[in-house]
Amino acid sequence: AAKAAGKLWLGTAADIPGTGEAADPYYITAFNNIHDFGEATPANIMKFEFTEPQQNVFDFSGAETFLAASAGKAIRCHNLVWSQELPTWITAPTTPWTNATLTAAMQNHIIKTIQYFGDRCYSWDVVNEAFTDGAVTNYTSNIFSQTIGPAYVVLAFDAATQAVKSNVNGSSSVKLYYNDYNIENAGAKATAAQNLVKDIKNRGIQIDGIGLESHFIAGSTPSKATQQANMEAFVALDVDVVVTELDVRLNLPPTAATEAQQVVDYYNTVSACVAVPRCVGVVVWDFDDTYSWIPGTFPGQGYGDIMYQPNGANTPLVRKAAYDGILEAFLGL
Numbered sequence: 001a002a003k004a005a006g007k008l009w010l011g012t013a014a015d016i017p018g019t020g021e022a023a024d025p026y027y028i029t030a031f032n033n034i035h036d037f038g039e040a041t042p043a044n045i046m047k048f049e050f051t052e053p054q055q056n057v058f059d060f061s062g063a064e065t066f067l068a069a070s071a072g073k074a075i076r077c078h079n080l081v082w083s084q085e086l087p088t089w090i091t092a093p094t095t096p097w098t099n100a101t102l103t104a105a106m107q108n109h110i111i112k113t114i115q116y117f118g119d120r121c122y123s124w125d126v127v128n129e130a131f132t133d134g135a136v137t138n139y140t141s142n143i144f145s146q147t148i149g150p151a152y153v154v155l156a157f158d159a160a161t162q163a164v165k166s167n168v169n170g171s172s173s174v175k176l177y178y179n180d181y182n183i184e185n186a187g188a189k190a191t192a193a194q195n196l197v198k199d200i201k202n203r204g205i206q207i208d209g210i211g212l213e214s215h216f217i218a219g220s221t222p223s224k225a226t227q228q229a230n231m232e233a234f235v236a237l238d239v240d241v242v243v244t245e246l247d248v249r250l251n252l253p254p255t256a257a258t259e260a261q262q263v264v265d266y267y268n269t270v271s272a273c274v275a276v277p278r279c280v281g282v283v284v285w286d287f288d289d290t291y292s293w294i295p296g297t298f299p300g301q302g303y304g305d306i307m308y309q310p311n312g313a314n315t316p317l318v319r320k321a322a323y324d325g326i327l328e329a330f331l332g333l
């Protein structure tokens, strides 16, 4: 249905290897169903702390396990530069970073990692979540912005562009994305992301797309029209968009009303993507509530995914009405 709607895929994040879901045969069977998931995003294993645990000592073994488990799927590789899941050699260096040394370390990480995976990545989220929330948007305070300044974002895309141009392992086909949340409707943060796209392009640096994370709350999700207009505002800057981390959480326990609202919210986001030709795909941030990040971060909330295991981990999965909401949106119903 996603392909019939002109999209590349419906995809999902998966926390493989290393967490419970990787060892849950029912989860894995559902993940492997290529008719549901034509794309996979590593929830954690391609992040900085795993891929470069010591400076210039790379470890792609976990990522290789992920890729093997995802055979046949496109991969949105995630992510190269973020404030979280950093190795201690970045966050607590033995010699304090200078602008020059941290820029070199960051760029080395980006170039070597993109070149290693080459065309096995459909895209890379080059920089993740660089902007703050609120009425006035600023650059998030992290080791990169503190040491290098806001320019770290452009410098990251510059390194990624070099890696793509080198075409090592077919890297020339890799698309470069900026990925963030709370940029799914118009506002200061979406404007900041749009200004970033313009700035990067004006410098002759490559940026191919924007990841709209779309971690939503049932009942306070932007309307289809709002999301569509926002996607079109990005596309007007000559970039693709992807819904990269869709989930719709609600207060536990779910009620008939909140679950019905959740279906509408899933439907609206996917419908907005269907209406925008350069919204090239939709990815859910995992599909099974059993392994969702939501309850750990938002106590009392959950039920945000499109499937669950009513009898607990390692038991059969059930598709929720939200799954049908996605399907109906792709089918144009």
Ligand code: G3I
Binding pocket: 015, 018, 019, 043, 044, 084, 085, 128, 213, 245, 293
């Ligand atoms: O694997 C260890 C386990 O051995 C240990 O016992 C346990 C104790 O806390 O931690 C486990 O690691 C956790 C890891 O997820 C695997 O489950 C980390 O603590 C936890 O911080 C990590 O959370 C991830 C989070 O990013 C990090 O901020 C989530 O899985 C992942 O879903 C989440 O994904 C992010 C995207 O990358 C960016 N957008 C937002 C999204 C949701 O926060």
